[in-house]
Amino acid sequence: MTTRRPRERGVTVEDVARAAGVSRQTISNALNAPHRLKAETLERVSAVIEQLGYRPDQSARSLKSGTRRIIAYPTPVDDPANPNPLMGGFLEAVVAASGEAGYRILLVRPRPGQSQEQALDELIAARTVDGFLLSDVLRDDPRVAHLTAAGFPFAAFGRTAPGQPQSWADVDSAQAMIDLVGLIAARGHRRVAFLASTGGQPWMDDRRDGFLAGARRHHLTTQVYSVPGDDPAGIVAATRDLLSGRARPTAVVVSGDWLTLGVYTAARAEGLEIGEDLAVAAFDDLPITGFLQPALTTVRLPLRRIAEALINRLLRIIEDGVTPEAGLLLPGELVVRPSLGP
Amino acid sequence: MTTRRPRERGVTVEDVARAAGVSRQTISNALNAPHRLKAETLERVSAVIEQLGYRPDQSARSLKSGTRRIIAYPTPVDDPANPNPLMGGFLEAVVAASGEAGYRILLVRPRPGQSQEQALDELIAARTVDGFLLSDVLRDDPRVAHLTAAGFPFAAFGRTAPGQPQSWADVDSAQAMIDLVGLIAARGHRRVAFLASTGGQPWMDDRRDGFLAGARRHHLTTQVYSVPGDDPAGIVAATRDLLSGRARPTAVVVSGDWLTLGVYTAARAEGLEIGEDLAVAAFDDLPITGFLQPALTTVRLPLRRIAEALINRLLRIIEDGVTPEAGLLLPGELVVRPSLGP
DNA sequence: TTGAAAGCGCTAACAG
DNA sequence: CTGTTAGCGCTTTCAA
Numbered sequence: 001m002t003t004r005r006p007r008e009r010g011v012t013v014e015d016v017a018r019a020a021g022v023s024r025q026t027i028s029n030a031l032n033a034p035h036r037l038k039a040e041t042l043e044r045v046s047a048v049i050e051q052l053g054y055r056p057d058q059s060a061r062s063l064k065s066g067t068r069r070i071i072a073y074p075t076p077v078d079d080p081a082n083p084n085p086l087m088g089g090f091l092e093a094v095v096a097a098s099g100e101a102g103y104r105i106l107l108v109r110p111r112p113g114q115s116q117e118q119a120l121d122e123l124i125a126a127r128t129v130d131g132f133l134l135s136d137v138l139r140d141d142p143r144v145a146h147l148t149a150a151g152f153p154f155a156a157f158g159r160t161a162p163g164q165p166q167s168w169a170d171v172d173s174a175q176a177m178i179d180l181v182g183l184i185a186a187r188g189h190r191r192v193a194f195l196a197s198t199g200g201q202p203w204m205d206d207r208r209d210g211f212l213a214g215a216r217r218h219h220l221t222t223q224v225y226s227v228p229g230d231d232p233a234g235i236v237a238a239t240r241d242l243l244s245g246r247a248r249p250t251a252v253v254v255s256g257d258w259l260t261l262g263v264y265t266a267a268r269a270e271g272l273e274i275g276e277d278l279a280v281a282a283f284d285d286l287p288i289t290g291f292l293q294p295a296l297t298t299v300r301l302p303l304r305r306i307a308e309a310l311i312n313r314l315l316r317i318i319e320d321g322v323t324p325e326a327g328l329l330l331p332g333e334l335v336v337r338p339s340l341g342p
Numbered sequence: 343m344t345t346r347r348p349r350e351r352g353v354t355v356e357d358v359a360r361a362a363g364v365s366r367q368t369i370s371n372a373l374n375a376p377h378r379l380k381a382e383t384l385e386r387v388s389a390v391i392e393q394l395g396y397r398p399d400q401s402a403r404s405l406k407s408g409t410r411r412i413i414a415y416p417t418p419v420d421d422p423a424n425p426n427p428l429m430g431g432f433l434e435a436v437v438a439a440s441g442e443a444g445y446r447i448l449l450v451r452p453r454p455g456q457s458q459e460q461a462l463d464e465l466i467a468a469r470t471v472d473g474f475l476l477s478d479v480l481r482d483d484p485r486v487a488h489l490t491a492a493g494f495p496f497a498a499f500g501r502t503a504p505g506q507p508q509s510w511a512d513v514d515s516a517q518a519m520i521d522l523v524g525l526i527a528a529r530g531h532r533r534v535a536f537l538a539s540t541g542g543q544p545w546m547d548d549r550r551d552g553f554l555a556g557a558r559r560h561h562l563t564t565q566v567y568s569v570p571g572d573d574p575a576g577i578v579a580a581t582r583d584l585l586s587g588r589a590r591p592t593a594v595v596v597s598g599d600w601l602t603l604g605v606y607t608a609a610r611a612e613g614l615e616i617g618e619d620l621a622v623a624a625f626d627d628l629p630i631t632g633f634l635q636p637a638l639t640t641v642r643l644p645l646r647r648i649a650e651a652l653i654n655r656l657l658r659i660i661e662d663g664v665t666p667e668a669g670l671l672l673p674g675e676l677v678v679r680p681s682l683g684p
Numbered sequence: 685t686t687g688a689a690a691g692c693g694c695t696a697a698c699a700g
Numbered sequence: 701c702t703g704t705t706a707g708c709g710c711t712t713t714c715a716a
Contacts, residue, residue, distance in 0.1 A: 010469060012693060023703045028695055038701060055467035059404035060693035063708050068401070070448070078434040080646050085629050087430025092420040095449050105449040106412070107433065109441050125352060125397035261633050287427050288630045291603050304422050354709060365687045370711055380685065402709035405692050 011052050020048040031056065062127075071098055071314065072108045072129040074116065074143070076136050085286050086303065093307030094133065101315055105133070117146045124152055130318045133310060134158070137168070139202045155314035157306060158202065159327055167317060169309040169328040173203055173283070176299045176332035177210025178217070180253065180281055183334065185218035187341065189251040189279060193223040193242055195263065196255035197230055207255050207283055223249060227259075235262030236269075243270045243278070251279035257286040257298055264292060280339040283332075294338035302330045353396050362390040373398065404469075413440055413656065414450045414471040416458065416485070418478050427629050428645065435649035436475065443657055447475070459488045466494050472660045475652060476500070479510070481544045497656035499648060501544065501669055509659060511651040511670040515545055515625070518641045518674035519552025520559070522595065522623055525676070527560035529683065531593040531621060535565040535584055537605065538597035539572055549597050549625055565591060569601075577604030578611070585612045585620070593621035599628040599640055606634060622681040625674075636680035644672045 013024045020027070022045060029036050030045040037045070048054075062068050073094065078084055091105070098105055106129055110119035120143060123129055130153065134143055137158025147154045148164050156168040184192060194211045196204060208224065215222045225242055227234045239262055242249065254260050260282050264274060272278045275294045282289075285300035309328050316322045355366045362369070364387060371378050372387040379387070390396075404410050415436070420426055437447055448471055452461035462485060465471055472495065476485055479500025489496045490506050498510040526534060536553045538546060550566065557564045567584055569576045581604055584591065596602050602624050606616060614620045617636045624631075627642035651670050658664045 010467060010693095013695095014693085024693095025695080025704080026702060029702085032695075036701070041701080053463065053467055055464055056695095057405070057693050058468040058470045059401045059410070060708090061695080062401035063399070063405050063692095063710085064694050064696085066708080075433065075437050078430055080431045080434055082629065083428065083431030083434060085427035085430065086425065087433070088420055088427065089422050089425030091417065091429070091433070091449065092422055092425060095417050095451055099451050099453060102453075107437050107447040107449065109437055111441060111444075121395065122397055125395055126400040127352060128400045264635075286629070287424065288633045291630045291633050293606075293635065352709095355711095356709085366709095367687060367711080368685090371686085374711075378685070383685085398711095399709050402692090403711080405694085405708090406710050406712080408692085 010057065011054050012057070016048055016052055016054045019052060020045050066127070068128065068130050069103050070106050070129045071103050071131050071133050072106050072123055073133045073135075074119070075107045075109050077109075085288075086284070086301065090135070090303050090307060093304040094311065097308045097311040101311065103130075103311075103315070116143055120146055121150075124150060131155070131314050133314060153314060153317040155310040155317070157310060165323045166327045167313045167324050169306050169313070169330060171203070171301050171306070171332050172329035173206040173332065174210030174213065175329070176283070176334065177207050177253070178214035179334055180299065181211060181214025181218060181220070183336070184251050184253070184279060184281065184340070185220060187279070189220070191221045191223070191247060191249040192251045192253060193225060193249040194253050194255070195225045195227070195235070195239065195242070195259060197235075197259060198226045198228055204255055211253055230258060232262045235259050236266045239263045239266035240269060243267065243272060251281070254280065254282040257282045257284040257289055257296060260292065260296055275338045275341045279341045285335055289335075289337070292339065297337045297340040298335055299332040300335050301332060305330050352399065353394050354399070358390055358394055358396045361394060362387050408469070410470065410472050411445050412448050412471045413445050413473050413475050414448050414465055415475045415477075416461070417449045417451050419451075428626070428643065432477070432645050432649060435646040436653065439650045439653040443653065445472075445653075445657070458485055462488055463492075466492060473497070473656050475656060495656060495659040497652040497659070499652060507665045508669045509655045509666050511648050511655070511672060513545070513643050513648070513674050514671035515548035515674065516552030516555065517671070518625070518676065519549050519595070520556035521676055522641060523553060523556025523560060523562070525678070526593050526595070526621060526623065526682070527562060529621070531562070533563045533565075533589060533591040534593045534595060535567060535591040536595050536597070537567045537569070537577070537581065537584070537601060539577075539601060540568045540570055546597055553595055572600060574604045577601050578608045581605050581608035582611060585609065585614065593623070596622065596624040599624045599626040599631055599638060602634065602638055617680045617683045621683045627677055631677075631679070634681070639679045639682040640677050641674040642677050643674060647672050
């Protein structure tokens, strides 16, 4: 079945103008500056527009105006066998927030053999988008440096360096950890361990720093374990080691929910009941947390608020040319579930 | 800090032509029909293009050519508190497949008060995209009907009706279920239950039908339970009911991984050991499956292959005007884990 | 093989 | 308040 259509020429201003018996400009005005038309004309013209289903050609309009109403989101590369379960929720929030303002999200990715910076340059040079939304931003992210140098609008989920535009929003991981440790201390724990995977991501450092700050504040005895990568076996081994020592901790804070599987496994192997003999808490609130037995205490990321803040800030830059003076930290939400114990 | 830039005029053909000492047309040819240039000229011109970082303006090019190299993906509305954990993996695969072919994905969504169809019409009329990628397609999906009527290119994750263009790809849920039931039968089970949530999605029907077909083939005694919605409490109750009857099933097949939490809970409440007293299998291979104890036997969706097939088919329609004769069913992958027992 | 001219559909500037 | 003119940057004729 072949459906090759002869590149349909859609309905244009010309058509509408003729049908309404006015000039092309009047049509344009009806859409872009309705106050300039006599109420009666406007009504008549609008009816014709409606009836013909006329929409200004996006490309023509963009060519003229120089604005695309599109935001590029460089999609993080994901392992399809083990995809980031929060990506859908973040995009949901981003699409909702940008759609509200009449912008759409274009998913972009460097072509094979192309660097991140080259991909950005191409999008800028081809004037494909009005700005960039960046996520998983590192402390010294080359993309941020590049966009800053190019003077092109962006907003970052993560944090930028002091000399760079502060158009970012991030989870206040440190504060959330401090709160979490406070809760643990209030429940009488004195020896608390922190278990982290060493990926080098800045947000993981923030979590660790927050943990340490909280522990210091409550005079807790701490122990910090780092395991390479996300290898479950390594985590189980580390946790068993942690739990088999003398003076073992009565609570374990884990840098991310994903690792807790290993912790649960190890605790069982050591004959410890989670929530009874050992309190466990983590971070992220992945969809899995309800599936652990007992359910996991964790910190929920404020993805919706982050997305809204990022889009707001980006549009302020794009439309008003105003770059925020300071970054924005949004609080994580403590979700207390049985793994924390009584 | 105000960074309002005076709407930078990027580098245009004109600039490059002047710099290279040739006409505008030669530049255009160098990019779009290099074979028409003398090798030496081409080289020289390319060097200048490279040096000036020239990229044809996307809008101008689109206006002229009528092609956007953009595919719209109407993003399913997601519950941000409980996001679809597979969305990230699907988008990853879609972005990779389309990027390969030089297309990008635009996330779209009806504006407040706008219907799905109106949103499609707007994108078509404004010539914003070359085609649509649809997911979560219902058996009689209004979007498919609308795009078919408009004669606009699309590809559907799901299945279209017989009279409609068969540009779809889907998981062969029925066959995967038949295989799964075969495996269960081979392990000696004679009484098998099917537990489903009633959402009315066609793929859920496919799964049930596959289950029944498999059971028939192996002469198994079956029992089908349907629970409204995804309410965990309802599932626990139904499962307890199921398990407490006389002649209770020795295996339970669940329509989706998500529901198994309730099944596990109910089984424990009945004093049954999963994998020992009761075999459990489900569908989707959500990231949670490894977190259940014992780990869950399930069917993995071939999202990467689906995405590739959809993009392939869509581009065939867009670029060659050729609509596939038939839909494409891709096999799910049986992932056997301890919940199925010995 | 290269150059000149026209026009894609739209809107901003100006004139009536 | 409405109409005319020009041009955004590109590519597709057509002519040289």
